[in-house]
Amino acid sequence: MRTIDTDTLIIGAGPAGMACAIALAKEGRRFIIVEAQGQVGGLAKTMVFEEDGLVFRTDQGPHRFFSKNHALYDFIETLLQDRWMTVQRSTRQYIDGKFYDYPVHFFQALRNVGMMRALRMGVDYFLAKIQYGWRGKPIENFADYIYAHFGKTLGEFNMINYTEKIWGIPASTIHKDWAGQRIRGLNVRTLLKDALARLMGKKQKDGVKTLVDTFYYPELGTGLIYETIEQRLRARGYEIFLNAFPRAIRHEDARIKEAVIRQGEEEFVVRFNELVESIPLPRFFHLLDPPPPLPLLTHAGHLRHRSQVYVFLTLDKDSVTNDQWIYFPNKGIPIGRISEMKNFSAKMAPPGKTSLFIEYFCFEGDARWKMADAALFEETVAWLARLHFIARADVRHYYVMRQKDVYPLYDVAYEHHLKPLKEFLNSFPNLYYIGRPGRFHYNNQDHSLEMGFAAARSILLGYREDFDAIGEEKEYYEKGSLRKERKDVDK
Incomplete structure (x- = not known):
């Protein structure tokens, strides 16, 4: 079995892994990338289908780019140049046989739901303010959060049912953290404020434009970001092993030392100083050699x-x-x-x-x-x-x-199981577990990029950044800012 020596092994060529790689490459660091799929991009990849000379492209679901971190815009604009454009958002919900614009258009929504249902929404919201506010009922799960901030009728109109559709479990068994991740700061007051501002043609006073209106997009799909990084890395001689995955992660004396990688029929060993990985966290625990204590494997099994x-x-x-x-x-x-x-x-x-x-x-x-x-x-x-x-x-x-x-899956017990797992992983000073799968943390594309850059800085500067703080802005997750000097490009 052959052995490869490098400074850093990066497992996972999604947004986090590729951001880390390009930052390390800028400083001339040695590394190799291992990716289980046949192309880079992870959950943000773009797939290409050719049919009789015609080319169709699709992302793996809708990906639009928005962020409060202007350094990310600078990075992608430099990377993609004129292949990076702004798009006017058009999004709707189909509920009970009718289409609803999102963001909300007040009179359209009122016309669709009808006056009686709208009144029930208002009464339920008032009752929720009494129950969760004045009477102090605790918010213990996602359903409580929605009822407290929107009332029962409005909450069940689209938020409770869609969330249960996503997760496949009752909203009362979903942790309230999911609301914190997806709709922090969003409530009836902010919805009405936004709807009235749109009605009057006004912009926010702070000059920040929410990307529920406009977002950035690469002209050939969001995967173009990571394909371009791949091209630049390969041009500089860096190795990227596709269709390759770890069979074992070996550790000794509180350090991760090497990984056994399989690609096709070949297995080889990679020895390194640092490991940056975005393997789904429960799976990572089952790759460790020697295995972690049984209670930790039990916790991992519950995620x-x-x-x-x-x-x-x-x-x-x-x-x-x-x-x-x-x-x-x-x-x-x-x-x-x-x-x-x-x-x-x-x-x-x-x-x-x-x-x-x-x-x-x-x-x-x-x-x-x-x-x-x-x-x-x-x-x-x-x-x-x-x-x-x-x-x-x-x-x-x-x-x-x-x-x-x-x-x-943020069920009500996930935090209990996740905490000891992260404490164990944090005991390895040369391990950086990043990205949505690596940290078992829902985040958007921009946050994964930030994690990758943070991992690279931690390696280059010799200190560990606070990865848990990335993506924890205390406001609605779709808020961000657009670069005012850029111009819209026709779709």
Whole structure:
């Protein structure tokens, strides 16, 4: 078995791993990258499908870039140059047979829900303020958080049901941290303030423009960021092993020493000074050699992920909607979300053609996960036809993909199990576990990039940054700022 010696081993070529790599490369550090999939980008990769000379591209779900960290904009603008553009957001929710714009347009929402239901929403919100505010009922789970901030009727209108659809468990068993991750700072007051500001054509007083209106996007898909990094690294002679994965992570004397990597039929050993990895955290514990104490393996076994099944349809029509993506909160519709990639960038589909990327939420190994590809296609097309999006005759080809470990599951007990695992990992001074899977922490693309850069700084400067603080801004997660000097580019 051959052995490779390097300064740093990076396992995982997603946003976090690739950001760390490009930062280390800038300083001339030695490293190699190991990636289990056949391309870089992780959950932010862009897939390419060629059909009779026509090229269709799709991300793995809708990815738009927004951040409060202007250094990230500088980095990507330098990397992509004019292949980086701004897009006006168009997003809707389909609820009870009606479309609702999101962000909320006040009169449209009022007209759709009706006056009586709107009054019930108002009364429930007032009662919730009494129950959770004046009477001091504690917020113990996600359902409590939603009821406290929106009232029961509004909360169950789209937030409770869509969240339960994503996670596959009751909202009362989901940790309140999930609300902190996704909708921190969002409530009825902020929704009304935003809706009224839109109605009056006003901007926020602080000059910050929320990216629920506008976002950045690479012209050939979000994966272009990581493909460009890959090209630059390979041009400088760095090795990136694709379709390769760790079989064992060996440690001794409180340091991670080496990893056994398998690529195809070959196994080889990588010895290193530092390990940067974004392996799903529960899986990482089962790779450690010698194994960690049994209680830690038990804790790791209690951490779960939600997975997804995707159906990508290429279509013989110019357009389906004007939306980048549409949510389906109602549980009676099995589809979770659809994206029309052409509405992100015209270069995601050939002229006169379009595509739809359809997402289903599931657990690895459940009925949805095991469903035959042909059956998934038939069910998907039947629902899209029933909802008047497309006809079966519009479909050119279909592709089915399955992705494990997409969302770390924040059940009410997750924190109890996660804390001792992180304490154990933190005992290794040369280990940097980063990214959404590595830290079992839901974050966005920009936060994963920040973690990668933070890992590189920690290695280069000899101190450990606070990774838990990344992405903990105390406001609605879709807030960010746009560079005012940039101009919008037509989709």
